[in-house]
Amino acid sequence: MKIILLGAPGSGKGTLAKKITRDFGFPQISTGDLFRAIVKEDSALAREVKSIMESGALVPDELTIEIVKNRISQKDCENGFILDGFPRTVNQAKALEKITDIDSAILVDLDFETIIDRLSSRLTCPACGEIYNSHNYDSEICQKCSATLIQRDDDKPETIKNRLEVYEKNTSPLINFYSDRLFKVSSANSAEETYRSVKTFLEKFGE
Numbered sequence: 001m002k003i004i005l006l007g008a009p010g011s012g013k014g015t016l017a018k019k020i021t022r023d024f025g026f027p028q029i030s031t032g033d034l035f036r037a038i039v040k041e042d043s044a045l046a047r048e049v050k051s052i053m054e055s056g057a058l059v060p061d062e063l064t065i066e067i068v069k070n071r072i073s074q075k076d077c078e079n080g081f082i083l084d085g086f087p088r089t090v091n092q093a094k095a096l097e098k099i100t101d102i103d104s105a106i107l108v109d110l111d112f113e114t115i116i117d118r119l120s121s122r123l124t125c126p127a128c129g130e131i132y133n134s135h136n137y138d139s140e141i142c143q144k145c146s147a148t149l150i151q152r153d154d155d156k157p158e159t160i161k162n163r164l165e166v167y168e169k170n171t172s173p174l175i176n177f178y179s180d181r182l183f184k185v186s187s188a189n190s191a192e193e194t195y196r197s198v199k200t201f202l203e204k205f206g207e
């Protein structure tokens, strides 16, 4: 099954993708990961992507779609895949339509107030990367390595609000674009509960 995953930062989209991959075997494909992998290669494409990324510009759509096309033609994508973070625009979605048939867009839905609360209570260990939540972790010291925990700039309420605004602006047109095959799931409850709904949907789809 060919899936696109839509959801705001902090919606629990990443956790959901991991569970789908675990049970259904569809690899999770994020363009960020693809770009990071490509620049390590020694090829003309790698050099092109690298110089674009170093200039701080966005990788153009034609190049991105070419990279996605290569990735989804690999053997592990035979039975399906999960695209995460791509397409970001309707133009990209239209280009994607030309190279593959997306079966479903899964929208992980969570109200922004809850997202802001979840993300702004997140504490990160700068040394080992472990993540804590100040709602249920009553210390400023990392349990694993004893470093002092910090709140990442990305997790500060003002930054979160900006990220959510950008998300909404970009994603609303995509929700429209995929309205004929959209599966909306709320992630207001536990990650397990969110996954259960999606699993039922995927199993029905496979019948």
Ligand SMILES: [Zn+2]
Residues within 6 Å of the ligand: 125, 126, 127, 128, 129, 130, 142, 143, 144, 145, 146, 147
């Ligand atoms: Zn640590």
